[in-house]
Amino acid sequence: MELFNLFDWVAPGSLGSREHFRDFYDEPLKLGQRLTADEKFVQIADERRQHLVALLNSYLLRRTKEETIGNLMLGKEDNIVFCEMSELQKRAYKRMLQQPEIRCLMNKDHPCSCGSPLTQGECHNRIVPDGIIWNYLHKDSPDGCNWCPNCLILPCILKLQQVVTA
Structure with missing residues (x-):
């Protein structure tokens, strides 16, 4: 029915x-x-x-994936146009670069400020205050991640990409 x-x-x-x-x-x-x-x-x-x-x-139109995507992709061309960011984009981008998680990524290979021989990306004493970010990336650990560079890189790239393509 x-x-x-x-x-x-x-x-x-x-x-x-x-x-x-x-x-x-x-x-x-x-x-x-x-x-x-x-x-x-x-x-x-x-x-x-x-x-x-x-x-x-008689009422349904059924197409296979090959029929629809195949025809759409014929002769498809991607044109990438490089241009300067607008003033608003530049300000937003500069502000994004000052965010703690992006600073952590940018400085991950620098010596840690706690005096440890490890880099900031390896040291247990992170330079970023209140360490935990994006808990959902570390479901195995109830405390989440202590701002490891591996977990920061993709979200940070996506944030910066959003600023420049807006």
């Missing part, structure tokens, strides 16, 4: 009345699908199914 409701909304009357659909398609199909159905009911259900499919095919 859900199929009938959909089609009656899209193409009213295309499948007849609700009662006709229930009597001619719905009930015979239900009876024919039962495990204990008699061969006669299975045969009737199959005939009604074929009839319904033929009727529905």
Whole structure:
């Protein structure tokens, strides 16, 4: 009956009345699908199914992925135009570069300010205050990540990319 409701909304009357659909398609199909159905009911259900499919095919347009994407991609060309950022983009980009997570990435190879022989990216004493960022990236650890450069790089690149393509 859900199929009938959909089609009656899209193409009213295309499948007849609700009662006709229930009597001619719905009930015979239900009876024919039962495990204990008699061969006669299975045969009737199959005939009604074929009839319904033929009727529905006259309303449905079906295309394969190759037909749609294949035709769309023929002769497709990407043109990349390099231009200067607007003043607003430049200000936003400079502001983004001052964000703690991006500063952490930019300085990850510099010596750590805590005096450790490790780089800022390796040191346990991160230079970024309140370390945890993007907890969802470290579901295994309830405390999240302590701003590791590996977790920061993609989100930071995406943020910067959004600024320059806006």
